[in-house]
Amino acid sequence: xxxxxxxxxxxxxxxxxxxxxxxxxxxxxxxxxxxxxxxxxxxxxxxxxxxxxxxxxxxxxxxxxxxxxxxxxxxxxxxxxxxxxxxxxxxxxxxxxxxxxxxxxxxxxxxxxxxxxxxxxxxxxxxxxxxxxxxxxxxxxxxxxxxxxxxxxxxxxxxxxxxxxxxxxxxxxxxxxxxxxxxxxxxxxxxxxxxxxxxxxxxxxxxxxxxxxxxxxxxxxxxxxxxxxxxxxxxxxxxxxxxxxxxxxxxxxxxxxxxxxxxxxxxxxxxxxxxxxxxxxxxxxxxxxxxxxxxxxxxxxxxxxxxxxxxxxxxxxxxxxxxxxxxxxxxxxxxxxxxxxxxxxxxxxxxxxxxxxxxxxxxxxxxxxxxxxxxxxxxxxxxxxxxxxxxxxxxxxxxxxxxxxxxxx
Numbered sequence: 001x002x003x004x005x006x007x008x009x010x011x012x013x014x015x016x017x018x019x020x021x022x023x024x025x026x027x028x029x030x031x032x033x034x035x036x037x038x039x040x041x042x043x044x045x046x047x048x049x050x051x052x053x054x055x056x057x058x059x060x061x062x063x064x065x066x067x068x069x070x071x072x073x074x075x076x077x078x079x080x081x082x083x084x085x086x087x088x089x090x091x092x093x094x095x096x097x098x099x100x101x102x103x104x105x106x107x108x109x110x111x112x113x114x115x116x117x118x119x120x121x122x123x124x125x126x127x128x129x130x131x132x133x134x135x136x137x138x139x140x141x142x143x144x145x146x147x148x149x150x151x152x153x154x155x156x157x158x159x160x161x162x163x164x165x166x167x168x169x170x171x172x173x174x175x176x177x178x179x180x181x182x183x184x185x186x187x188x189x190x191x192x193x194x195x196x197x198x199x200x201x202x203x204x205x206x207x208x209x210x211x212x213x214x215x216x217x218x219x220x221x222x223x224x225x226x227x228x229x230x231x232x233x234x235x236x237x238x239x240x241x242x243x244x245x246x247x248x249x250x251x252x253x254x255x256x257x258x259x260x261x262x263x264x265x266x267x268x269x270x271x272x273x274x275x276x277x278x279x280x281x282x283x284x285x286x287x288x289x290x291x292x293x294x295x296x297x298x299x300x301x302x303x304x305x306x307x308x309x310x311x312x313x314x315x316x317x318x319x320x321x322x323x324x325x326x327x328x329x330x331x332x333x334x335x336x337x338x339x340x341x342x343x344x345x346x347x348x349x350x351x352x353x354x355x356x357x358x359x360x361x362x363x364x365x366x367x368x369x370x371x372x373x374x375x376x377x378x379x380x381x382x383x384x385x386x387x388x389x390x391x392x393x394x395x396x397x398x399x400x401x402x403x404x405x406x407x408x409x
Contacts, residue, residue, distance in 0.1 A: 012183030025191030044159015188361030243301030265289025
């Protein structure tokens, strides 16, 4: 695979361009403007903006805005995460410049009509209710809320019902003015359009976007306090998450932590926990381990869903496996297979052009660069069994592990 081109405009705007011969193009605007940048009195504002930004611009009403890409067979969408807000589109390649113009217009000229804001509040209330109806979804957000208690990283991205009703047009305008700036934006493009043409089009349509971000309201997270919480939240299946702190994505241990969690409970059926809980003891339909890094901190987590009568046994076996990782050095043969597996999973994830666009955009936003496949492989190859054991000892010590359980009501 040819490597993407990373480019920084004189204004501070950044572009990652990856040429792929395809009839379909993919474009994303990635702003460092996720929920952790909200004012504590405005929790959910970034997500509300994600919805409302499509409700019209200075030259388009709401229907014209959402139809501009759809009417040529493309797709227009957005998402909000803890550290980024992304506007993105997929489209037939002959409509690449239509997509660039539209996303630029949305990002620089949103109007937020009052009647549209009222409608969108109702839609988000339904989204919150849907989320509250799903214990599987809710436990992940509740775990982060406990983990980062009192900090913006613990806030639910969707916000709260009571706060949503208080959001105003002025709140949205203020957030756009603060964070929709050239130095706070990475644009990712994957498709069959030359680099110079994409650059020229972006210069034309983003000319009026402010260059400099007004402020950075994010604060580092400190004072983690381990917890053990049990709630009556589940309807049919009991759920639990076990986890704790982990390296940030700027930490040199990031790749090692990724490999460690992949061995423990990654997506493959041969992960340690899947074999232990599902294949050997038949205690759970689903068990998974994840590592979530942020700019200044990260966390690891193991999720398990089972019958209520089996939950405590499943948790005990997970704890036993965590202790094993702290006390036992993985064999060279198993380590070699684990490295090859991670590389293979990465290759599969890069088989999607849309996935490439999102991956490149997030990486350039986070690191200011994109490592080559060879550089990533070299990092994986350099991991030793002793490093993995040391990581487990550092982050999975029983005194530093937290547990959240959702049992049957």
